[in-house]
Amino acid sequence: MALRDVESSRTPHRTRPPLAGSARVTGLAALQRSAGNQAVARALTVQRRALTPPETTAAIAADRGLFDSLTVRVLQTITGVPTAGHDGVIGPVTVRAISDRQTARGLGDNGIVDLATMDRLVPETLANGRPEHGIQLVLDFFNLATRADVLTVRHSAGASTFDGLRMVGPIPVPVFTPGATAFESGGLRVVTVGDAAFTSATTLRDAIQRELARPAPAAGPAAATPTRLTAAQATTGLAFTRARYADERSVRAIQGLVGAPVTGAWDVATIQFVAEAQNTAGLAVDGKIGPITTENFYTRLIAAGSPNAALRLLVDFFDLTDDGNLLTVFFDPTVTALASTDFRPSEPVRVRIGPNALTLPFSGAVHNIAHELEHVRRLREGITTAATHEFLGEALEVLSIGLPEEPLDPVNPTHDAFIDDATRCLDNFLLMPVADRRRFRARFIAVRRKVFQRIDAGTAAQRVAHAGLRARYAAVVLP
Structure with missing residues (x-):
């Protein structure tokens, strides 16, 4: 997608400003200038020890009861477990890393994450430019209920x-x-x-x-349940919609949008409200929230100032997965690109969606978030080359498996389209390391086949306009 930004994993190095005046010399600096330099150095050396087998077993059992797999991967990241060990499973290497971190900070060194350890880890996540890691740790450690609303x-x-x-x-x-x-x-x-x-x-x-704990705004007076559908039609619509929307937050968003009682659960009354909304919008009135109704609801949610709820609908309806590597996805008005995914291989990341993404046509909006979640999945694999990430993201858009296809050409100067995705896909493939081109050879062949199909099925003018791109694809010699 145009304007997309993948951020660097580097964070600014934070240094303490120098103290003014020569008299403000730290006690450590004075000692280091003294004859006792070697003694001071020995005193400052962190003595680490190996946990005993019983201690290791106890720490593994205790920590496994505290955190889910995603949070374990956060913990492995911030305690310095080598990236190959970011597997989401508490084991000997992870509890040893926790123990070492505890020792370095003057805490108990049993490898068990207690409140004292958490109280030291959380401020460090902010200082290291990863506050979302601190949030994830706290949500899980304290078992804060955040799913329903x-x-x-x-x-x-x-x-x-x-x-x-x-x-x-x-x-x-x-x-x-x-x-x-x-x-x-x-x-x-x-x-x-x-x-x-x-x-x-x-x-x-x-x-x-x-x-x-803040109370939600009071709901308005309950409207009478519409009777646009027969009982049989409402039951059919309920079964259809329930199979496509599984996230309770999507249910709540739609219930709030159509004026149904907000329960977080699908029922025939909600389906009747959906049918009434379909009728008002001039859509097919069947109570089924399929692609067309989803597009309508997505657009209406954005217009109503609910961009995060709109994004949730897309993730839920199109079953966009993250392979357990996503901390959160949210609308961020400060993002100038379409979207921004933190470029941090082998660790959980966040996705921020910018205002420009909300102006995309529906197919472009779906592709935008799907592209970013492809980054999230590949970051878990530890892929570090930006060109490989972009090739895979654009390949997902070109192939459009389970996604609405974009038009071949842009409908306006700022609208992304198939031909743009195909161009970026090829450009990035050619920039990839040879090893990655070998690894994703089959993906490139599938993309090339789809590019040929879409261009060949275009109008005579489109076939002429995109003959150069077709020729470039045909000329690629695969390793």
């Missing part, structure tokens, strides 16, 4: 909410909490937590819990 819990440096006044003597002082919650269709929450929440795992937990 939460679209995302994300970091934003300035997130805060005015929570009233506190009296300091006779003076009222405003109180701000380091978090904020926006509500989208169906009362779905978009939670943001600010830098101040990352003082410790406890403060981050409290900030998130505070946002989860």
